[in-house]
Amino acid sequence: MNLLIFGPQGCGKGTQADKLSEKHNLVHVETGYIFRKIGEKDTPLGKKIKEINEKKEMIPDDIMVDILKSELEKIPAEKGLIIDSAPRLTSQIEIIEKMLANLGRSVDKAISITLPREESIDRISKRYICPACNKQFVLGENIQSKNDPCPECGGPIRQRLDDTPDGITKRLNTFQEVTVPVIEHYRQREMLIEVDGRKRVDEVFEDINSKL
Numbered sequence: 001m002n003l004l005i006f007g008p009q010g011c012g013k014g015t016q017a018d019k020l021s022e023k024h025n026l027v028h029v030e031t032g033y034i035f036r037k038i039g040e041k042d043t044p045l046g047k048k049i050k051e052i053n054e055k056k057e058m059i060p061d062d063i064m065v066d067i068l069k070s071e072l073e074k075i076p077a078e079k080g081l082i083i084d085s086a087p088r089l090t091s092q093i094e095i096i097e098k099m100l101a102n103l104g105r106s107v108d109k110a111i112s113i114t115l116p117r118e119e120s121i122d123r124i125s126k127r128y129i130c131p132a133c134n135k136q137f138v139l140g141e142n143i144q145s146k147n148d149p150c151p152e153c154g155g156p157i158r159q160r161l162d163d164t165p166d167g168i169t170k171r172l173n174t175f176q177e178v179t180v181p182v183i184e185h186y187r188q189r190e191m192l193i194e195v196d197g198r199k200r201v202d203e204v205f206e207d208i209n210s211k212l
């Protein structure tokens with residue numbers, strides 16, 4: 001089974017993707033994380049990605065697909081995929097599906113987790129990450145203070161640099177402009193599973209599974 005998962009910042013798609021991976025033997029392909037990691041490398045591609053990330057621009061389709069392809073090639077054929085936030089814009093739908101087809105895969109369902117804008121901003125402003133293990137934590141839920149160590153590995157936690165009100169608004173606008181049309185595309189093809197991200201984590205998970 002190969003799934004796509006979409007949703008605005010703070011909707012909990014990372015958590016749901018992890019839970020789905022475990023239940024259905026999938027590999028969670030987190031495109032944002034892959035690009036950030038490559039951007040930290042001292043290679044020509046790393047430098048280019050870093051520059052694009054710093055300017056908060058979109059990674060060009062051809063580079064994006066090349067990177068994604070080299071990641072997906074490493075995944076054994078018996079494992080399914082859950083791809084987080086790709087295709088990110090409508091121009092990528094066809095090239096990504098073609099690339100998947102070349103790897104003997106096709107998209108089965110696209111999951112969209114919805115969340116109202118105010119809720120998204122509220123959640124992200126409470127979000128902390130551990131740069132070492134890439135886990136996310138929520139102030140008042142799994143951490144009580146921003147000075148707490150990472151509950152997973154004990155390392156220092158921090159907010160993402162672009163998790164400012166301005167940064168969040170800009171990302172939500174981009175999501176609305178470029179990614180919502182991708183979600184609508186999958187709705188038209190009757191491949192969309194839409195769930196309400198305001199519910200509790202276990203309820204959202206149940207909703208997704210009941211529709212899969």
Ligand SMILES: [Zn+2]
Pocket residue numbers: 130131132133134135150151152153154155
């Ligand atoms: Zn950690």
